[in-house]
Amino acid sequence: MINMAGEESSVPVVAVTAAVGAVVLLLVFLCSVSKKTQDDKEEPVVVKKKSKETADKTNASKKPKLSLKQKKSGNSLFTHPWVASALKAHGASILDMDFSQNGKYLITVAEDRSAMIWSVKDFTRKEHRFIRANIEYDHATRVMFSPDTKAFIVVLANENILRIYRIGKKDDGSPGNITAAFDFPKLHSADVIHIGVASNGRFIMICYSNTIIHVTTIKGEILATLDTHQVNNTFAAVSFCGRFIGSVGFTPDVKVWEVCYDKNRLFKEVSRAFELKGHMAGVRCFSFNYDSSRMASVSKDGTWKFWDTDVQYQLQQEPYLLFTGKFHSDPTYIALSPDGRTVAMSHSNTIALWNTVSKKCDQVMENVHYDPVVGLSFSSSSKYLVSLGDKHAIIFHNVTGYKATIEDLESRKQKASSNTAAERIQLQIDETKAALDEINLSKE
Numbered sequence: 001m002i003n004m005a006g007e008e009s010s011v012p013v014v015a016v017t018a019a020v021g022a023v024v025l026l027l028v029f030l031c032s033v034s035k036k037t038q039d040d041k042e043e044p045v046v047v048k049k050k051s052k053e054t055a056d057k058t059n060a061s062k063k064p065k066l067s068l069k070q071k072k073s074g075n076s077l078f079t080h081p082w083v084a085s086a087l088k089a090h091g092a093s094i095l096d097m098d099f100s101q102n103g104k105y106l107i108t109v110a111e112d113r114s115a116m117i118w119s120v121k122d123f124t125r126k127e128h129r130f131i132r133a134n135i136e137y138d139h140a141t142r143v144m145f146s147p148d149t150k151a152f153i154v155v156l157a158n159e160n161i162l163r164i165y166r167i168g169k170k171d172d173g174s175p176g177n178i179t180a181a182f183d184f185p186k187l188h189s190a191d192v193i194h195i196g197v198a199s200n201g202r203f204i205m206i207c208y209s210n211t212i213i214h215v216t217t218i219k220g221e222i223l224a225t226l227d228t229h230q231v232n233n234t235f236a237a238v239s240f241c242g243r244f245i246g247s248v249g250f251t252p253d254v255k256v257w258e259v260c261y262d263k264n265r266l267f268k269e270v271s272r273a274f275e276l277k278g279h280m281a282g283v284r285c286f287s288f289n290y291d292s293s294r295m296a297s298v299s300k301d302g303t304w305k306f307w308d309t310d311v312q313y314q315l316q317q318e319p320y321l322l323f324t325g326k327f328h329s330d331p332t333y334i335a336l337s338p339d340g341r342t343v344a345m346s347h348s349n350t351i352a353l354w355n356t357v358s359k360k361c362d363q364v365m366e367n368v369h370y371d372p373v374v375g376l377s378f379s380s381s382s383k384y385l386v387s388l389g390d391k392h393a394i395i396f397h398n399v400t401g402y403k404a405t406i407e408d409l410e411s412r413k414q415k416a417s418s419n420t421a422a423e424r425i426q427l428q429i430d431e432t433k434a435a436l437d438e439i440n441l442s443k444e
Contacts, residue, residue, distance in 0.1 A: 083394060094391060138156045144197045212233075258273040276295065276307055304343070368387055368394060413426060
């Protein structure tokens, strides 16, 4: 009995001890699980951070360099204090442009099979409104406005013919819908390289890659055929006044003809007017000022020349060379401002601006475009210069022109015949200086 009681009393002790041990083990297990869970939660954060840093370094070391094609597709634009803005709607290289005779619009054509008409008054604004016309199944290489800005003419690249587009009008008088009107017949087998339209609308000039130039009516009827005898034509243009046609080619001269009409405004003939002689190698390009009293030419001989062409050529009087400047041996374009005070020239993607009053180079801008410059043109007011060389048209303030105007007016003031004339000139000087100050302030 006594043994049985001892055994019975030992059972609770063992049970209690086992229970306590189980509880202790359970607490240890729970603490262990809790700690592991916390460690598991913290560990990925550290690993993730290190992985991100490692990945960033790896990606940075493996980041590919941009190819030339990728750089061209970027939004990087030429920057300069004289840049007013850039026209950026075209999707491919712009090939040509023209200002309307009334000075209100600029038209551009590009390889993206489009023509776009821009408002000049928007040049200094951030937003540039435009009207787009599609050149279906082809693209235009050249473009010119009609004198009344109611139409424009393009040269089609593939068909090698001229096409007329009509420009409609909105209620406010601004350009509206654009529609193709008609095509010129194909007049010659050689490629058309340049066109021009007389400011009076009486004729159209078509220059070919050989030595032929056609003078036609606005409907494409041939009035005269010229053989330039310059081995091959490289450039031709119609003067702003609508009287002259000029051409250059392989030879070191510029040939200028006058398109003559009788008193009844009927076509008479195309006769030789004068030639610009003096370059030692082929002339690459030339330009007229507004009234054809001045011309500028640039040659492969590394020089450009400024000419007084206000001469009596009917009496065999030759143009006067005003001065010669040095330039590049491989020029592409030259543009003389309508007022004759500024000359812009290009080689590759570099543009140089000369002051014709001081006879000095005022500015050289490099890497203006990704590709070589394919066009330079001053607005009819001479306030802006536009350059083409990729899918953007760069608009410059003609700061050189403002400086030249001030210098020219200062010289005239000293020669003024009366106090009234001097005061009037001084007023013009003050206005020009104020306009130049406004440009400088806008860039600060």
